[in-house]
Amino acid sequence: MKQFIKRFLPFVMLLAILPGTTFAEGKRFVFGIHPTPKEIPEIAFEDLEGQQFTLEDFEGKYLLLNVWATWCPPCRKELPDLQGLQQELGGQQFQVVALSTDAGKRASVLRLYQELGLDEDSIFIDQTGSAMRKLGIFAMPTTLLIDPQGREIGRKPGPAEWDSDSAISFFEEQMVEFE
Secondary structure, X not given: OHHHHHHHHHHHHHHOOOOOEEEOOOOOOEEEEEEEEEOOOOOEEEEOOOOEEEHHHHOOOEEEEEEEOOOOHHHHHHHHHHHHHHXXXXXXXXXXXXXXOOOOOHHHHHHHHHHHOOOHHHXXXXXXXXXXXXXXXXXXXXXXXXXXXXXXXXXXXXXXXXXXHHHHHHHHHHHHHOO
């Protein structure tokens, strides 16, 4: 694992400074915005009760798709912030989906949500284990910003303070810019 991290960390860090990257002011909130929107492959996932979803189910609003796992300490740490962002901006225009890659581990995901006092209705799990590969994700957590037409408009590898003032302002600006 250390070899993997040493090998790919420079690549992940480079993503943050590629052309088209937008920097939000404040507590080091950085989110890379693509120069042009990108098509996203189809992925399927489900909620805690087993109801099936795809990204198409969220079209018509901005979607912040956070891909995470229970074994990832930064992922676990940022889950409350993601819920805070959903509480602040969530609605008809914006939704946060934290997608667990813990295939076959519903109980572990539920236990973590209960431990952190998070809304269990917001649990989504990739039971196939294919979302990371299909989305081209190489680091955990990785978060995609998807426009109302279902296209990826930005990506951030690594954790963030999602409910900070600078993050909230950033997402409000993006929603206005891409209208």
